[in-house]
Amino acid sequence: MAKQNVNPLQTVQELGFALVELNLYLDTHPDDANALTVFNDLATRYATSRCNYEAQYGPLINFGTSGPASSWAWAQEPWPWQV
DSSP: OOOOOOOHHHHHHHHHHHHHHHHHHHHHOTTOHHHHHHHHHHHHHHHHHHHHHHHHHOOSSSSSTTOOOSSOGGGOSSOGGGO
């Protein structure tokens, strides 16, 4: 089976969703070592995917973890979904 082209934003969103779900699960099952391993793996993949996306398309959010910039890049065109 051929691998489909991956939408970078969709990848970030899917990993973020999985992390929220695993976070909720781990709130009630804190001793599940397998779930914690999967959570940590996904967290690493999420951070990498998000960093790669932001390097190519710009910040995903307008404050917080997107890092400093020399200009106000959030308001500059093209918007990420227009690229």
